[in-house]
Amino acid sequence: MNPQVLGIFWPFGVFMIMLSVIGIYCMLLTYNLVRVLIGLELLIKAATLLVLTVGYCNGHIAQAQALVVTFIVIEVVVMTVAVGVVLGIRSHNGSLDVRKIRNLKG
Amino acid sequence: MLSGLILLPFFSLIILNLPFRALMRRLSFGLFQCLALAQIILVLSPSVFLSGSSSFGVDRFFKFNLINDNLTRLMLLCIGMVLLVTVFVCRYTIKGPSERFNFINLLLIALIGTNGVVMANDIFSLFVFMEITAVASFILVAFHKKADALEAAFKYIILSEFAAVLMLTAIALLLFICGSASFPAINAALKNSPQNFLIMPAIGIFLCGLFVKAGLVPFHAWLPDAHSAAPAAVSVFLSGLQIKILGAYTAIRLVTSVFGYSRPVTQILMLVGSVSIIFGGLAALRQSDFKRMLAYSSISQVGYIFLGLGSGSALGLLGAVFHLFNHAVFKSLLFVNAAAVEAQAGTRDMDKMSGLAARMPLTGLTSLLAGLSAAGVPPLAGFWSKLIIVAALWISGHYVYAFAAVLGSLITLAYILSLQRRVFFGKIKAEFQEVKEAGFALALPALVLAAITVAVGIIFPFLAQMPKF
Amino acid sequence: MVITVDIIILIFMILGALWAVMTRSLLRSAIALAFTSAVLSVLMFKLNAPLAAVFELSVCTGLISVLFISTISLTHPLTWEEIFQHMRERHKRFKYLPFIIVAVGIGLSMVSVKLNLPLPAPETNNDMRIVLWNLRRLDVIGQVVILLCGVFGVVILFKDEDKK
Numbered sequence: 036m037n038p039q040v041l042g043i044f045w046p047f048g049v050f051m052i053m054l055s056v057i058g059i060y061c062m063l064l065t066y067n068l069v070r071v072l073i074g075l076e077l078l079i080k081a082a083t084l085l086v087l088t089v090g091y092c093n094g095h096i097a098q099a100q101a102l103v104v105t106f107i108v109i110e111v112v113v114m115t116v117a118v119g120v121v122l123g124i125r126s127h128n129g130s131l132d133v134r135k136i137r138n139l140k141g
Numbered sequence: 142m143l144s145g146l147i148l149l150p151f152f153s154l155i156i157l158n159l160p161f162r163a164l165m166r167r168l169s170f171g172l173f174q175c176l177a178l179a180q181i182i183l184v185l186s187p188s189v190f191l192s193g194s195s196s197f198g199v200d201r202f203f204k205f206n207l208i209n210d211n212l213t214r215l216m217l218l219c220i221g222m223v224l225l226v227t228v229f230v231c232r233y234t235i236k237g238p239s240e241r242f243n244f245i246n247l248l249l250i251a252l253i254g255t256n257g258v259v260m261a262n263d264i265f266s267l268f269v270f271m272e273i274t275a276v277a278s279f280i281l282v283a284f285h286k287k288a289d290a291l292e293a294a295f296k297y298i299i300l301s302e303f304a305a306v307l308m309l310t311a312i313a314l315l316l317f318i319c320g321s322a323s324f325p326a327i328n329a330a331l332k333n334s335p336q337n338f339l340i341m342p343a344i345g346i347f348l349c350g351l352f353v354k355a356g357l358v359p360f361h362a363w364l365p366d367a368h369s370a371a372p373a374a375v376s377v378f379l380s381g382l383q384i385k386i387l388g389a390y391t392a393i394r395l396v397t398s399v400f401g402y403s404r405p406v407t408q409i410l411m412l413v414g415s416v417s418i419i420f421g422g423l424a425a426l427r428q429s430d431f432k433r434m435l436a437y438s439s440i441s442q443v444g445y446i447f448l449g450l451g452s453g454s455a456l457g458l459l460g461a462v463f464h465l466f467n468h469a470v471f472k473s474l475l476f477v478n479a480a481a482v483e484a485q486a487g488t489r490d491m492d493k494m495s496g497l498a499a500r501m502p503l504t505g506l507t508s509l510l511a512g513l514s515a516a517g518v519p520p521l522a523g524f525w526s527k528l529i530i531v532a533a534l535w536i537s538g539h540y541v542y543a544f545a546a547v548l549g550s551l552i553t554l555a556y557i558l559s560l561q562r563r564v565f566f567g568k569i570k571a572e573f574q575e576v577k578e579a580g581f582a583l584a585l586p587a588l589v590l591a592a593i594t595v596a597v598g599i600i601f602p603f604l605a606q607m608p609k610f
Numbered sequence: 611m612v613i614t615v616d617i618i619i620l621i622f623m624i625l626g627a628l629w630a631v632m633t634r635s636l637l638r639s640a641i642a643l644a645f646t647s648a649v650l651s652v653l654m655f656k657l658n659a660p661l662a663a664v665f666e667l668s669v670c671t672g673l674i675s676v677l678f679i680s681t682i683s684l685t686h687p688l689t690w691e692e693i694f695q696h697m698r699e700r701h702k703r704f705k706y707l708p709f710i711i712v713a714v715g716i717g718l719s720m721v722s723v724k725l726n727l728p729l730p731a732p733e734t735n736n737d738m739r740i741v742l743w744n745l746r747r748l749d750v751i752g753q754v755v756i757l758l759c760g761v762f763g764v765v766i767l768f769k770d771e772d773k774k
Contacts, residue, residue, distance in 0.1 A: 049718045050620040053711050061631040064703050069636055073643055077627050078306045080650055086313040091657045094732030100662040101742040102265055107669050108753045109272045112760035116279050118677050119767030120294050127288040205748045243766055250759045269752040280763045320730030
């Protein structure tokens with residue numbers, strides 16, 4: 036394989052790991068429900084970046100694009116459902132603060 | 142023919158949503174029952190119907206790459222059975238015709254999703270159908286929009302999507318080594334490539350994603366909330382089918398056909414399985430909510446399936462698959478009884494109930510049978526599957542894990558008997574004098590499932606030839 | 611490590627993500643997420659994936675940001691006192707993040723990865739449309755089903771039963 040193409044993998048991989056760390060940090064340390072969703076979005080972007088990078092290094096960029104397009108459709112539907120649930124929680128509790136929502140225990 | 146199991150619900154979904162409102166509402170319940178029954182009958186019929194590829198125009202356009210072996214057919218049978226039970230329960234517990242119409246549409250989407258998962262021959266198609274089932278169950282958990290159901294749904298969404306991201310990362314790493322995404326191609330590429338540093342992390346990350354979806358112990362945080370706060374029919378679907386199809390079946394298919402039994406994989410599977418068994422059982426002992434105890438019991442029983450899978454032998458695999466089928470039967474039965482009790486007594490708190498067996502004899506008897514099958518008491522079906530798993534572990538030399546499995550069985554017996562004593566036996570309290578037995582829509586699936594448990598348990602030792610996987 | 615245009619664009623993406631996490635107001639966080647999506651779309655274009663880039667730009671930058679901003683606009687505005695206290699608390703938790711990211715980045719770039727893997731043969735047809743519609747037809751059916759599921763989700767979850 037072309038070594039220059041393969042050399043792309045590790046820089047993109049490092050940045051993908053950094054993006055995932057940002058996303059996980061955001062999801063763990065926030066008190067707001069919408070920011071949890073933003074952290075999840077960052078994780079999903081990191082995963083799509085990895086799929087495309089691997090596709091580029093492999094030579095199979097068309098298949099990687101097909102996978103990414105399918106996954107973007109799934110992501111949009113999941114985010115819509117999640118926003119619907121967040122709106123429902125807000126209409127029950129009046130706020131989006133995780134510390135105030137303690138209905139389920141044990 | 143097998144692609145019809147995905148296409149037929151898909152076209153029914155489109156037809157059901159054409160703008161003939163009143164007609165479609167009346168039609169939806171019967172249509173779903175017909176689809177589920179057709180699936181059961183198709184699986185049990187001789188395999189000449191399934192494997193013939195027709196040369197009609199439909200098949201030429203929709204040419205999919207689907208698996209058709211015994212494991213898939215057993216899974217399709219489980220799917221048909223549990224979804225049929227779910228739609229019966231929903232008839233009883235979901236009032237209101239437009240709500241029931243939405244519910245049945247979502248169950249149709251879940252049927253398409255689970256059928257796709259068990260029949261996919263391609264790792265990314267498996268992932269897509271897994272996400273379809275997951276999104277359908279997010280909406281189903283939040284269906285009545287109560288406060289605790291919405292919170293449980295949010296926790297479930299976050300953890301499930303985290304698992305999806307993990308699985309997509311693992312798929313990307315696997316695609317580095319292999320060009321196409323189908324199972325045989327990945328299997329060949331994994332066998333041919335040298336021991337390089339990308340394979341083990343990819344398999345490990347994928348298995349972590351599967352542990353989240355199956356609700357095993359480090360990642361089980363969503364399961365008790367989602368299964369107990371969901372509407373009654375949805376709990377039957379989630380616990381009886383979804384954690385097993387998305388978690389256990391996928392693990393079985395991938396470990397046997399794609400990843401192969403390597404030593405770290407089996408060690409991780411057995412460790413996580415046994416920890417889940419003990420933890421799930423101990424946590425179930427402390428619960429006072431009926432459905433929450435059943436949810437922790439699900440964690441425990443899925444641990445058995447992973448323990449059997451991780452033992453690495455054909456006997457262990459047989460035990461795991463048989464336990465998967467048994468768990469679908471008895472857990473659905475237990476949740477049907479929970480639905481009956483909740484509908485009649487109005488509460489899920491076990492400390493407030495007692496002595497319901499006097500007024501609800503059918504529910505009491507069937508839940509006793511299901512509970513004893515879960516605990517592994519002969520001659521019911523659960524005894525044989527647990528015996529096979531323990532025997533497989535003992536033969537392959539993992540004495541500690543075999544001991545953990547037997548201990549888990551004893552803990553299961555303990556909390557099942559505690560459940561029975563608290564809810565059904567004893568003297569009936571004053572406020573429960575007027576409860577009636579559950580209606581026909583709940584009694585029929587309960588009877589059929591209990592009959593299946595007893596029949597499989599009695600017939601199993603006489604099966605001369607074990608099915609080959 | 612050669613400083614190419616790719617590395618600069620990647621650094622912009624990380625900066626956008628950091629801004630999305632560390633900023634106090636949710637509205638700016640959603641806009642920063644849209645910015646990160648746009649930069650990611652440029653990256654995809656540079657990786658010879660134009661169709662995925664256009665998809666990501668229109669869907670993630672546009673649709674999801676509209677979703678988030680419409681959710682955020684339903685929150686109550688805080689009073690000034692609450693805002694200052696909230697900022698102080700947040701700052702305590704989130705101030706370590708840039709240092710962690712820089713440390714992780716420098717640490718990982720020191721590791722040199724030898725990729726001597728046998729790569730598979732390059733694919734025969736380079737057009738994504740052919741791959742999606744002919745080879746991955748099951749995925750297309752899956753996409754249609756999940757979109758229908760999303761429609762049902764919107765109908766069920768977004769309907770207000772009783773307005774207070």
